[in-house]
Amino acid sequence: MLGKKKNEKKKLLIYAHYYIPDVASTGQILKELAEGMLTEFDITIICVVPSYTGKVNNEYKIKRFFNEEINGVKVLRIRVPEFNKNNKVSRIKNILAYFFGALIATFKVGKMDYVYSISQPPILGGLIGIWGKLVKQAKYIYNIQDFNPEQTLAVGYSKNKFVLNTMLLLDKFSCKRSDKVIVVGRDMVETLKGRFEGRQVPNHVFINNWIDEKEIHPLPDDHEGVVAFKKKYGLENKFIIMYSGNLGLYYDLERIMSVIKKFNYRDDVIFAFVGEGSIRDKLVSYKENWNLQNVSFIPYQDKSDLIYSLNAGNVHWCVNAKGIKGVSVPSKLYGILAAGKPVLGVLEKGAEARLIIEETKCGYVTEPGNYEMIEKIIEKYLNEKESSTITLMGEQGRAYLVENLTKDVSIEKYIEEIVSC
Structure with missing residues (x-):
C-alpha cells in the first residue's frame, strides 16, 4: 500500500552544532534528548565534525559531509576548519563554516515534520532553524540555552551598539518565527517577556535541563x-x-x-x-x-x-x-x-x-x-x-x-x- 503508514514515526531534524563525542554540555544534552525521543520520532542531527577543542581528526578532513548513525540517531556532520579558542577570527571562520554548511546540509536530509534548533552558535542557531522551517515546511521549535546578545553584553565581549542591536533584532525574529520557544530557566521566561515588553510574546514554555541520575550518582570516598x-x-x-x-x-x-x-x-x-x-x-x-x-x-x-x-x-x-x-x-x-x-x-x-x-x-x-x-x-x-x-x-x-x-x-x-x- 502506497502512502504513509499509519504508525510511521514523525521526522524530527535537530541542528545541534556540537554532538557526541564532543564534550560540549549542549552536545551531551542533545545526545540524551535525541536518543530519549526515538520512541516518538525518526531523528536526524546536523552538526559539525568532532571539533569542540579546536582540533579536527584527519579522518574528518577528507570530504565536506559525513553520514553516521549513533545509537539509532542519524547524524550528518559538516567539516569545519580548526580554530584557536583565543583567536576571534579563527572562531568566526569555524562558526560560519558550520552555518553555511548547515544551510546546504538541510537539502540532504529529506522531508521533515519538525525542526528543532538551539541558540548556539549565538544568533545563527535560531536563523538556521528558520531556514529549516522554510525549506522543510515544518513546525519549528527554538530552544534557547543562552540569550544573546544579552550574554555577549553581560561579559563585555562586544560593546558595539550596532552589532548588539542587530543581534537582538535577528534573535527576536527567530523567536517570532518559531512555533514554540523553549527556555531552560524561570528567570529566562522573564527575559523573553522583557524582550517583547509583554506584548505578542511568542508561544513559550520552560523546561529544565537535566542529567542522567543513573549515570552520575554518589560514590563512597574509597571507591x-x-x-x-x-x-x-x-x-x-x-x-x-x-x-x-x-x-x-x-x-x-x-x-x-x-x-x-x-x-x-x-x-x-x-x-x-x-x-x-x-x-x-x-x-x-x-x-x-x-x-x-x-x-x-x-x-x-x-x-x-x-x-x-x-x-x-x-x-x-x-x-x-x-x-x-x-x-x-x-x-x-x-x-x-x-x-x-x-x-x-x-x-x-x-x-x-x-x-x-x-x-x-x-x-x-x-x-x-x-x-x-x-x-x-x-x-x-x-x-x-x-x-x-x-x-x-x-x-x-x-x-x-x-x-x-x-x-x-x-x-x-x-x-x-x-x-x-
Missing part, C-alpha cells in the same frame, strides 16, 4: 574509581574544591582566582579546575605568576569517567558572571546535584541555579562580584569539612534532582511540547 582519579592528579588527602566545566568568559574565574590566592598558605585544601576553555591559559598563568601551590588544572574527563571526577570533589563551584541572570543556566549544577555534592554558588538573586540551591539548601551562595563573601564561604566550608553539614547538603541536592530534574521527566516534557506544536 576505586574515585581513589584512582585523586591519585592520578595529585589530589590525595586534600579537601577538594572543584570547578568542572568550560573555562570560559561567562564565569568571572579570573577574579575568583584572586580569592583563591588568599588560601595559598593552606596545605589541606586544593582548588581543582577540570576542563578546557578560552581563558584556561590565563588562569594557568595566574597560578604560575603567584606560585599557587594548591591549584590544579585537569583536562576534560571522558563521559565514562565523569562520575569519578565529580565524586572526587568535596565541594563544587557553580558560578556565573554578573549580568547572566535570565540569560543562561549553568548546566554544571545538575552534575553536582547528581553526585550528591554541596555547592559553592556565585549567582545573582532570582537566577534559576540560585533558586534551586536556595530551595534545596544544598550549598552556600552569594552575588557575583562579592569576593569578600566568596572568601568567607570558602572558610566556612573548610571549617565544616569534618562535620555532617556537607553530607546533608549533598543529600538534599540529590533528593531534589531525583524528584524534579531527571532525564526522563524533562524528555517527556519535550516530546509533549513538540507534538503539540
